[in-house]
Amino acid sequence: MLSSVDITSNVAVYAQIENHVQFAIASGRLVSGDQLPSVRELSERLNVNPNTVAKAYRDLEVMGLLYTRRGMGVFIEKGVEQKCRENCYKRIGSRLHEVVAEARSAGMPLDDIIDIARKAYELDSDPYVETPNAIASLAKQSAKG
Amino acid sequence: MLSSVDITSNVAVYAQIENHVQFAIASGRLVSGDQLPSVRELSERLNVNPNTVAKAYRDLEVMGLLYTRRGMGVFIEKGVEQKCRENCYKRIGSRLHEVVAEARSAGMPLDDIIDIARKAYELDSDPYVETPNAIASLAKQSAKG
Amino acid sequence: MLSSVDITSNVAVYAQIENHVQFAIASGRLVSGDQLPSVRELSERLNVNPNTVAKAYRDLEVMGLLYTRRGMGVFIEKGVEQKCRENCYKRIGSRLHEVVAEARSAGMPLDDIIDIARKAYELDSDPYVETPNAIASLAKQSAKG
């Protein structure tokens, strides 16, 4: 099944979508001017309510990552790659600090932490790796179609 | 005033308390038989609703980390260090996987991740180092008082 | 390229076109009998959907500002300068009321408001000065061509 969203996750569906888009921009899978899949299309693919997708898109627009052209669709704002990468890195850095601090506080040695990180980096199967690709390819498709 | 809880955090207050206790046990700052501060005392110190503290204690009791002696108070269960350490490690491993996956998805190279982790490990200032101590010392105090 | 329309604006494109024409008439840059550019020509120049231009022209015709001569094109109606000026003034008065009310509600003193208005009046660079000229000159051109 190709549903890119984990409804059992404790992170909200709309937040997952937002993250997907942000990471896709940060890593260059989506670039300025690219059109995103329409609200309806993405909602059908992800099997979620259109409002949920719309909420994610709207948030991203408020953040300045997207813009809407009435009746046309939603597009990646110009010059957001850098800003987006900074945001993502800041977020990741902060969360990484948190978890490392927790690990140290629980008495876990640094080498174990690095070991886990290495192994995690090798794997494909995790929430934030497949989905942005899925969204990115949807975007490419609708740009073509 | 030294409030050990971050009410602005998106992590639920009761969960923060539970984590504090678990990390304190895992790292040996709290050991079997130690008495925890009473619900009322801790709630006053942390400036949170007593129900919140009560829920945390109840959860920890369900997990088998605490036991209650009527009229006496709440105590650390025997032989929980190992179990608690496992819990913490599992939690940390899971969160570490998440954030590493995000980092990779955002295009961050593995070396950067390890670098950040190293630096974070050196630092002292983080949420889970001071707070468990605070609770641990409260525990020592109420054991004495 | 000189696009007279701001597709990123939250003002609908067709409304921008209608405003451009109305202001051009009110200020005398377009006068009775002048021929407007064809729907197709204007849509190409502005790089917008022909339906959008057509809707603007239709609306303006309903308002009695334009008339269409089959096979000939679209022209400014006779004796509309006065009516058009009234429309514009009404619109401006209403919007001015709104923004002044907002300013007062935000605690901005009247003198500041007047100050800003004075300064804004001195300037050249604003949406509704250049664009109607662009349309007006298109009109002149197509009248000639």
Added chain:
Amino acid sequence: MLSSVDITSNVAVYAQIENHVQFAIASGRLVSGDQLPSVRELSERLNVNPNTVAKAYRDLEVMGLLYTRRGMGVFIEKGVEQKCRENCYKRIGSRLHEVVAEARSAGMPLDDIIDIARKAYELDSDPYVETPNAIASLAKQSAKG
């Protein structure tokens, strides 16, 4: 009737609420730490759907003007007066520029503009003057109650 919201307006209800709050903060009718009326309470008073109020509150939180304490309610963020005032002034300045430019473009003399502004400033009856007060007093009431 005490419905503070104009559902016939072309500006969205949630946007009206957002504006009310912003102007109330900018003018000092709401200050840091004040609790806002609950989503349900305000939705009943304004006779709109709770989701609409929630959306406005959420947007304001994203903008950094509010913060939420889980299970407790929504509060004005610290030190936003200045920031909020700047936002409001910028918004008003920009809109004022627009409308003045329009007025000039339509041939309206500066003195007429100032005259209208003066008169508008004297009046009470406009969307953005009563409502923030209504919200502000609701906030005060729920703080007391």
Added chain:
DNA sequence: GTGGTCTAGACCACC
């Protein structure tokens, strides 16, 4: 009691 999230379905404006 509080807000957060999601669904289902409606209507609108724009292109």
Added chain:
DNA sequence: GTGGTCTAGACCACG
């Protein structure tokens, strides 16, 4: 076709 807005109602977590 596109997104924007609003409603009604549900369930959840938190305090």
